[in-house]
Amino acid sequence: MEYTTLKQISRDKNNSKVKVRVLRMWDAINIANNHDLLSLDMILVDEEGTLIHASIRKNLAQIYHPQLNEGSIYTITNFLVEENKGNYRPVYNKFKILFNSITSISKFSGFDHSIPQSQFEFADYGTIASRCYDTTYLTDVIGILDYIGAIEEIKTRGRLTKLRNIQLLNKSIQTTLWGNTAQQIDDDFYKTNKGPFVVIVTSTIVKTFRGDYQLSSTFATKLYVNLDIPEVAEIRNKYTIVHINVKELLPKGLPKIQDVKGVLWCERCKNEPKFAVPSYRIQVQVQDETGSTTFILFDKGAEKIISKTAKELAEMQQEILKLDEKILPKEIQKIIGNEYLFQLHLDEYNLKYGKENYTVSKILEMEISHRQNDSSKVEEHQDTMEEIVRKSKKDKYIASQKKRNRRNIC
CATH class of the missing domain: 2.40.50 (OB fold (Dihydrolipoamide Acetyltransferase, E2P))
Incomplete structure (x- = not known):
């Protein structure tokens, strides 16, 4: 049976067999309902470089999860194809693959360099602006790392969660990394290695703060640093300086500073700041x-x-x-x-x-x-x-x- 390319699959075409690489994989979580698992999700790519979103519902996730690894190549058959109509779409494709109870996956044991090891849909500034508060598509960005904020803990929806702010030089768009994504950055790496560091941040949503566009991570967000791809090489070659210092910032945010009997007091930090801006x-x-x-x-x-x-x-x-x-x-x-x-x-x-x-x-x-x-x-x-x-x-x-x-x- 010949392989079907991802461009050829459709709802009307049954018994398709695809050969794809799992580029990224993540758990989709319902934060409104005690952080329950909704599904196991992936981005797949074939030898033509076509990307598609694949999803495995909660009741089947525990069966398929142990069989799947990021970066590996698989042959997949007996899957469903449905129109991709929802929000938070990580790639631009009108279809989506859905695993069911009879879906078969077989890991490809050899090397196949014809299937890309990485693939992204980078958004330019105009696309970022057009997606502000529009969650139809998630946004991939790339740029030179300008600064890294410290990891903070804040309370949201009654739970403590981690966050960290980073900023990329291109268009100076700040990105807030939430939860486990905030820990994808190794602080020591940036302190002990010379830059520039070209960072890729995937699957973000676009918001604004004080009139400036900002990106916010999702459960699908992954970070990559100095990945060996042409887009990264092109950006690195534009910077002729030998070393770029990555600025380390104090926790960001806008805590209220109160004047209590002549002393500045930060209710959020429970501390006396030296000054307020x-x-x-x-x-x-x-x-x-x-x-x-x-x-x-x-x-x-x-x-x-x-x-x-x-x-x-x-x-x-x-x-x-x-x-x-x-x-x-x-x-x-x-x-x-x-x-x-x-x-x-x-x-x-x-x-x-x-x-x-x-x-x-x-x-x-x-x-x-x-x-x-x-x-x-x-x-x-x-x-x-x-x-x-x-x-x-x-x-x-x-x-x-x-x-x-x-x-x-x-």
Whole structure:
């Protein structure tokens, strides 16, 4: 019986026999239900370089798992082929292989260099942007390792879990590695070996934080360093420097720092930090000829239009804030009345639930129609700001009343 290529398989074609290599294998876990096993999943590749996702359901996983190893080649028969319609697809293929109780697998004992030992679907920056909060496909990325964060432990869904942040130089996209994936990096390797280190991170999902794209690992995520493939060689050859230092960072995150009787206190670390780094989160009411809504500016956008970092502004305002914490700095007030061209990030809360707090991802044009905001202008717009605050409080009160009424109805 001749082998069927992965491009030739279909739901209508029975008794196919494929010869494939298991590239990657992982347990799919139901984190919402006590971390129960859902399935054993794999990515397979044939001699044509075609990738396909294969899955073995929970009740059969314990039978087939001992027979399968990453990197090995197998002949597989009597499997099901179904359309790949779900989310979190690790490869681009309209079909998916499903093992059943009569599926037969036979390990190929010799060497066969015609079947690739590794294969990825690397996403460029445009693809990454298009997949933000779209979990149809998982995303593979490649780049020079810039830094490694320390492993942290945080509580999520009532469980302690590990996380580690790394960053790749290309487009400087931060990647958060969760659970066991955080431990796929050997710290000593980077300390004792010279770079550059070209890192491949597979099967991530794309999110945003403060207007920047970020990647987050999944159960399917694997890490590879300086793999012997053309894509890695091409990136390494672009860097003529002999050694790249991989920066080691303290645990990342945004813990709240409180001033307790003149002493800084971090509730998350249960410690007294030596210093705290201020950051921006500015909520602004904006309008054009069609209506008004609310935008949220974080550090990059806020710094661009205020021309000061949050740290600089905090130091300038220190004495004033001691008198009244509610005073809005004049540097922020001066943006009132100016017109800007904003690029926004819309997430599911905006698109699905109609929330109107839109995150500004970039300011494309500064002060399209500049209005000189001297001190008299600031005072002129102070009334507008007070009206916005009153409207915000009123909206919160109405929303609260609606929720209370719903509870009464239920």
